[in-house]
Amino acid sequence: MNNSPITARAHTNIALIKYWGKKDVDLIIPQNSSLSLTLDHFYTDTTVKFDEGLAQDVFTLNGEPAENPKVNHFMDLVRKLAGIQTFARIDSINHVPSAAGLASSASAFAALAAAASKAAGLDLSRKDLSRLARRGSGSASRSIYGGFVEWQQGQDDQTSYAVPVEEHLDWSIGMLVGIVNSGQKKISSRAGMQTVVETSPYYQGWIQSTTEDLKSIKKAIQNRDFQKVGEITESNALKMHALNLSAQPHFNYFEPMSLAIMQEVERIREEEHIPCYYTLDAGPNVKILCMQTDAPAIQRILASKFDQITFEFAKPGEGARFIEA
Numbered sequence: 001m002n003n004s005p006i007t008a009r010a011h012t013n014i015a016l017i018k019y020w021g022k023k024d025v026d027l028i029i030p031q032n033s034s035l036s037l038t039l040d041h042f043y044t045d046t047t048v049k050f051d052e053g054l055a056q057d058v059f060t061l062n063g064e065p066a067e068n069p070k071v072n073h074f075m076d077l078v079r080k081l082a083g084i085q086t087f088a089r090i091d092s093i094n095h096v097p098s099a100a101g102l103a104s105s106a107s108a109f110a111a112l113a114a115a116a117s118k119a120a121g122l123d124l125s126r127k128d129l130s131r132l133a134r135r136g137s138g139s140a141s142r143s144i145y146g147g148f149v150e151w152q153q154g155q156d157d158q159t160s161y162a163v164p165v166e167e168h169l170d171w172s173i174g175m176l177v178g179i180v181n182s183g184q185k186k187i188s189s190r191a192g193m194q195t196v197v198e199t200s201p202y203y204q205g206w207i208q209s210t211t212e213d214l215k216s217i218k219k220a221i222q223n224r225d226f227q228k229v230g231e232i233t234e235s236n237a238l239k240m241h242a243l244n245l246s247a248q249p250h251f252n253y254f255e256p257m258s259l260a261i262m263q264e265v266e267r268i269r270e271e272e273h274i275p276c277y278y279t280l281d282a283g284p285n286v287k288i289l290c291m292q293t294d295a296p297a298i299q300r301i302l303a304s305k306f307d308q309i310t311f312e313f314a315k316p317g318e319g320a321r322f323i324e325a
């Protein structure tokens with residue numbers, strides 16, 4: 001274990017093919033493989049320093065003391081892996097719009113996995129970092145890499161990890177992220193996907209369909225077929241949300257503003273002939289896949305319709321890495 005503080009940076013990722021259900025809740029083994037795009041715009045910096053003088057882990061988030069049982073549980077995993085008992089100081093800064101509601105668990109646990117394992121004296125491969133990050137939050141397994149990333153579902157702790165599909169993208173694709181300030185209490189991803197696995201009558205159909213989508217989208221990425229990538233992305237997101245509508249009790253993450261933006265994206269595509277496609281996760285925020293050159297025109301149209309929402313553009317981002325604090 002080295003006693004110097006280690007800082008890591010990891011970016012958030014947005015799934016084009018969704019992870020939405022676990023086979024094993026404790027190990028976080030998913031029901032299906034997923035594929036995401038790591039974004040440059042939103043990231044987490046986490047510093048970890050092990051200190052024999054601490055009687056427990058001390059955690060701060062954005063400069064404020066914080067309590068998070070998932071972080072404590074995760075640090076226990078790191079201690080076990082490194083064969084140490086020492087507690088640590090963990091300081092995490094989320095560079096994500098505060099009202100975002102953007103699932104920052106992906107960047108947070110990927111950055112924590114990198115910084116904590118290194119500070120504990122481990123020198124993990126990116127594959128083992130992805131496996132470790134997965135234990136914090138499934139989607140974090142993908143943020144170890146940049147660009148397009150596939151989380152191969154595997155069947156156990158050894159075989160479930162992410163791999164880079166195309167890490168250094170020479171494709172000028174990107175995402176506009178609309179921050180819909182949500183008043184409603186959202187159901188966490190963890191709770192939402194559990195309900196769906198247990199109660200949606202469509203769940204087996206989802207597994208079959210999303211497995212097909214993954215194969216098709218990888219081919220479309222290889223062929224630089226933006227329209228196909230977009231169509232699959234939009235369809236896959238709606239199928240995921242259909243699971244929520246069909247669950248018992250049913251739930252959904254859409255707000256009226258979400259639906260209005262979704263309809264406007266379809267209008268821009270069909271009437272303005274600007275290729276753009278939406279996806280949504282466990283919240284009301286709409287993410288719009290588009291080519292970088294089209295982003296300003298789309299932002300202008302959206303700003304004229306939704307003046308109270310900011311749409312921030314994100315290019316493909318890099319994988320988790322160590323930085324000077």
Ligand SMILES: O=C(O)C[C@@](O)(CF)CCOP(=O)(O)OP(=O)(O)O
Binds near residue numbers: 018019136189282
């Ligand atoms: O990212 C995706 O594939 C789709 C979602 O974002 C939702 F739309 C799921 C993210 O779930 P996560 O927060 O990783 O859950 P955990 O494993 O229970 O911590």
